[in-house]
Amino acid sequence: MKAFASWSGGKDCMLALYRFLKDSENTVECLVNMCDTDAVHSRSHGIDKNWIRKQAKQMEIEVIQPVSDFAGYEKVFKHQISILKERNVEAGIFGDIYLKEHKVWIERVCSEMQIQALFPLWGENTEDLLKEFIGEGFKTILVAIRNDVLDNSWLGQVIDTRFLADIKKLDGVDPCAENGEYHSFVFDGPLFSTALDFTTGATITSGNHNFLHLKQND
Known part of the structure; x- marks a missing residue:
């Protein structure tokens, strides 16, 4: 399966990616790291987006960093998925564990874009x-x-x-x-x-x- 990874640079998305790649039949086309409209920082963690690029370089995975404010987030995210579908991406990898509301949003967006949402960590004990x-x-x-x-x-x-x-x-x-x-x-x-x-x-x-x-x- 070819997928993109929703990327913040933190531990949960990393562990989700790691688990996904343990299956030798899986490949990751790119990391999708949503950035603030200041064009400098990753939205979720406040990290300078250059550090996200350094992570991607060390993993030899392409990173895409769309820019969006809060109001336009879904539209920008969907647009990026549409581009990745043209590259035969079938799924997105997400590091969510138990926040149901966010999982429901992801599943709706991915369903509307006709790709599969994967949650390798979902429902597991956080410790x-x-x-x-x-x-x-x-x-x-x-x-x-x-x-x-x-x-x-x-x-x-x-x-x-x-x-x-x-x-x-x-x-x-x-x-x-x-x-x-x-x-x-x-x-x-x-x-x-x-x-x-x-x-x-x-x-x-x-x-x-x-x-x-x-x-x-x-």
Whole structure:
């Protein structure tokens, strides 16, 4: 099956992609990373879109970065799917785990575009998913937090077994942050040829979110 991967740069879309590619008959045509109208940042995680391109390069997968505001998101997303259908793409891969409303939206959009929506992680225990992600050798860093849920000490943390133990101690916080408690950026793992090299910079606050700036090492 030939598919595109809906891409944020974080752990869930990475694990979904990884599982999909374990079937040797599957191929990924490209990553689709929706970007803000400022043309600089990925919509979901606030990451500079150049870092998404670096991920794609390490995986040797093409990345497409359509630009959209919130109101025009569905129209732009559908337009991109229509282009990919001309390249014989049959399905989209999504990293959703249990948010039913978002899954329903994806399924409707994909149905209207006559492609299959795939959810490799759907309905699974989020602690188990995080253990799998860590165990497979992926490396990821927290690049955004909801500051009404987590304090700034969580920004920049690497997701590992210690992180999992600590996050489990917090009431009302999902280990995989399915409710948006945090967002992550994958910088190494079994799909990468080499790890991405970076340093962390300033913290930027926007509403109830804090974002960590990543800088390329010289």
